[in-house]
Amino acid sequence: MRATLMKKLRSFRHNDEGVTLVEYGVALVLAVTVGVGALSGLGTTVEGQMDSACSAMTGGTVAVCP
Template identity: 40%
Template sequence: MECKMKLFKLKTLRDLKNDEEGVTVVEYGIALSVALGIGAAIYAGLAGDIELAMEAAGKAMPTTQATGTYNQ
């Protein structure tokens, strides 16, 4: 089974090498990687600000006494 999978992968790669559509797939892969990298950088940059805003919102909410019981 593993041998068939390797042969399938090799055949697919060989077909993509000769097919110009394979180039398009690579271009889309690169574009997706760049977009994910930019998104991760933006998320990392904003994570601290979002955490502070959520913390401030939580502190601004009024507190109430819990009623009832909670059993696990």
């Protein structure tokens, strides 16, 4: 029984099939997470710059820019 179990464990250890799918999944999740974080930060910065430009064009009194 023990010999059969050890043989199975050795075969699982040397079997690389399916590993690439997991690696691609991890890489995809990482890329999406970094992309969403970068776009969120960039969107906040752009919004602040647009608000500043709108205030400068209207004299800072009434915001007519959307």
